[in-house]
Amino acid sequence: MESILRLYAISKNFHEETSETQAIADINFIVRDGELLSIVGPSGCGKSTLLSIISGLIPPSSGEVRLLKQPVTMGYMLQRDHLFPWRTILQNACLGLEIQKKRTPANLRYVETLLSQYGLGEFKNHYPSQLSGGMRQRAALIRTLAVKPDILLLDEPFSALDYQTRLQVADEIASIIRREQKTAVFVTHDISEAVAISDRVVVLSKRPSRVAAIHNIQLPAGVKPREAPEFRNYFNLIWKELDIHD
Amino acid sequence: MTNVSPEHLEYLKKRRRRAWMVKAGQWLILFVFFGIWELAAAAQLIDPFIFSQPSRMWKAMIAMAMDGSLFTHISVTLGEAILGFVLSAILGTLAAVLLWWNPFLRKTLNPYLVVLNSLPKTALAPIIIVWIGNNVRAVIVTAILTSIVVTILTALTGFIEVSEDKIKLVETFGGSKRQVLTKVVLPASAPALVNAMEINIGLSFVGVIVGELLTAKAGLGYLIVYGSQIFKMDWVMLSVILLSLLAALLYQVIVALEKRWIQK
Numbered sequence: 128m129e130s131i132l133r134l135y136a137i138s139k140n141f142h143e144e145t146s147e148t149q150a151i152a153d154i155n156f157i158v159r160d161g162e163l164l165s166i167v168g169p170s171g172c173g174k175s176t177l178l179s180i181i182s183g184l185i186p187p188s189s190g191e192v193r194l195l196k197q198p199v200t201m202g203y204m205l206q207r208d209h210l211f212p213w214r215t216i217l218q219n220a221c222l223g224l225e226i227q228k229k230r231t232p233a234n235l236r237y238v239e240t241l242l243s244q245y246g247l248g249e250f251k252n253h254y255p256s257q258l259s260g261g262m263r264q265r266a267a268l269i270r271t272l273a274v275k276p277d278i279l280l281l282d283e284p285f286s287a288l289d290y291q292t293r294l295q296v297a298d299e300i301a302s303i304i305r306r307e308q309k310t311a312v313f314v315t316h317d318i319s320e321a322v323a324i325s326d327r328v329v330v331l332s333k334r335p336s337r338v339a340a341i342h343n344i345q346l347p348a349g350v351k352p353r354e355a356p357e358f359r360n361y362f363n364l365i366w367k368e369l370d371i372h373d
Numbered sequence: 374m375t376n377v378s379p380e381h382l383e384y385l386k387k388r389r390r391r392a393w394m395v396k397a398g399q400w401l402i403l404f405v406f407f408g409i410w411e412l413a414a415a416a417q418l419i420d421p422f423i424f425s426q427p428s429r430m431w432k433a434m435i436a437m438a439m440d441g442s443l444f445t446h447i448s449v450t451l452g453e454a455i456l457g458f459v460l461s462a463i464l465g466t467l468a469a470v471l472l473w474w475n476p477f478l479r480k481t482l483n484p485y486l487v488v489l490n491s492l493p494k495t496a497l498a499p500i501i502i503v504w505i506g507n508n509v510r511a512v513i514v515t516a517i518l519t520s521i522v523v524t525i526l527t528a529l530t531g532f533i534e535v536s537e538d539k540i541k542l543v544e545t546f547g548g549s550k551r552q553v554l555t556k557v558v559l560p561a562s563a564p565a566l567v568n569a570m571e572i573n574i575g576l577s578f579v580g581v582i583v584g585e586l587l588t589a590k591a592g593l594g595y596l597i598v599y600g601s602q603i604f605k606m607d608w609v610m611l612s613v614i615l616l617s618l619l620a621a622l623l624y625q626v627i628v629a630l631e632k633r634w635i636q637k
């Protein structure tokens with residue numbers, strides 16, 4: 128697979144009145160076109176910061192994010208759905224299009240297609256409070272997909288859900304991303320989630336973070352990922368790597 | 374709503390009865406109050422010349438309605454209050470937007486806003502009259518001055534409390550600061566803005582009456598001063614009651630607008 132994005136020696140320090148925090152020490156890796164890449168790491172190691180740097184919302188202290196294909200657009204999905212309560216699901220899904228002044232009839236049709244394809248067609252005129260947690264998360268994903276980004280950046284998108292819903296929604300969202308043939312960088316601190324849904328897993332050390340390991344996940348086809356025997360092996364491996372650095 | 378259980382019907386009935394009782398109690402207080410007032414004055418327990426009397430107020434109102442002066446006074450006061458309210462709502466919201474937009478300005482002006490907020494603005498009314506003159510404009514400026522600071526502060530607090538993450542969401546789509554304002558900050562602050570308007574309308578009234586007490590040639594505030602000077606207590610009391618009715622009416626209008634504006 129071709130590479131789409133490359134991180135060169137990224138570091139990030141935060142300055143506050145009384146302290147300086149070195150969040151990221153030195154991070155290098157590539158993201159391949161069309162893959163689902165997970166980033167796992169201990170709490171507070173700089174995962175969200177790294178995503179913000181990739182998206183260009185904040186600059187790194189040093190290093191560089193290099194886009195290897197032009198033009199590359201990114202869509203960012205935050206930890207909580209942040210659907211606006213004063214907008215219907217359809218209006219929420221169109222937020223990005225409105226902001227980028229791309230709310231054309233064709234794009235509107237695309238959003239409607241996504242909504243009905245992913246089970247929200249009947250709910251497009253409902254308000255977010257009338258939807259379940261999983262449905263809201265899907266609506267948030269569609270809001271991100273609506274602007275047709277090449278790369279999706281997802282920051283713990285399931286952490287607000289309860290465990291049962293979470294398993295289901297994680298698989299759902301992963302299959303949507305694959306079906307829409309997107310590249311995705313997915314941050315989580317749930318190892319099993321990362322192993323179950325991604326092609327590769329990047330393990331970060333604790334703060335100031337570096338890349339501790341990168342795993343190619345290969346699970347047998349035809350079995351549910353979480354039930355494959357290899358799943359346990361990956362899980363234990365990554366768990367140990369995280370533990371050593373804790 | 375197909376199968377309503379008898380228990381639920383009983384519950385609804387109880388609820389309705391209780392609501393009815395509350396309403397009845399509210400009206401009763403009004404009737405008893407005016408009844409005692411009327412009777413006490415009729416029995417000469419209180420001097421109707423000083424305390425007035427509901428029936429005399431009624432007569433005064435009819436007389437004033439006949440010659441039209443009643444409607445002049447009401448419309449003058451109402452017009453001034455609405456104008457003061459609308460101007461202070463618009464200017465106050467604009468000022469709050471400006472302060473939200475520019476944190477440097479906000480931090481610099483903060484102590485002044487805090488002091489202005491606790492200052493009884495009606496104390497400024499005489500100064501306004503000296504500066505602007507003995508006219509309606511002075512009344513309106515007093516109304517604006519009385520209500521604008523708290524409007525600014527309430528709206529600004531609402532703006533600032535909008536969650537960082539919602540703002541970040543707009544930024545992830547490449548949104549500008551202007552879009553952050555229109556797509557998130559303003560709609561998310563709708564409850565705060567409505568709250569600001571509720572406070573604003575009451576204070577605009579205070580400003581208008583204070584202004585009228587000092588300068589006006591018409592309006593309910595003027596009627597109160599003039600009536601008390603010539604010992605027409607019927608006019609004074611009538612004006613106070615009309616004022617309460619106007620204030621209640623305007624408040625209801627705001628509440629109705631609020632219901633239409635924020636359906637959720």
Ligand SMILES: Nc1ncnc2c1ncn2[C@@H]1O[C@H](COP(=O)(O)OP(=O)(O)OP(=O)(O)O)[C@@H](O)[C@H]1O
Pocket residue numbers: 141142143148150168169170171172173174175176177316334
């Ligand atoms: N704007 C900021 N100013 C100062 N310090 C910050 C800022 N943002 C993050 N940090 C610090 O940088 C470190 C990394 O934060 P970050 O949110 O990226 O971690 P994370 O891996 O996403 O954590 P979590 O697992 O809790 O989501 C933390 O110690 C945090 O306190």
Ligand SMILES: [Mg+2]
Pocket residue numbers: 174175176282
């Ligand atoms: Mg985080």
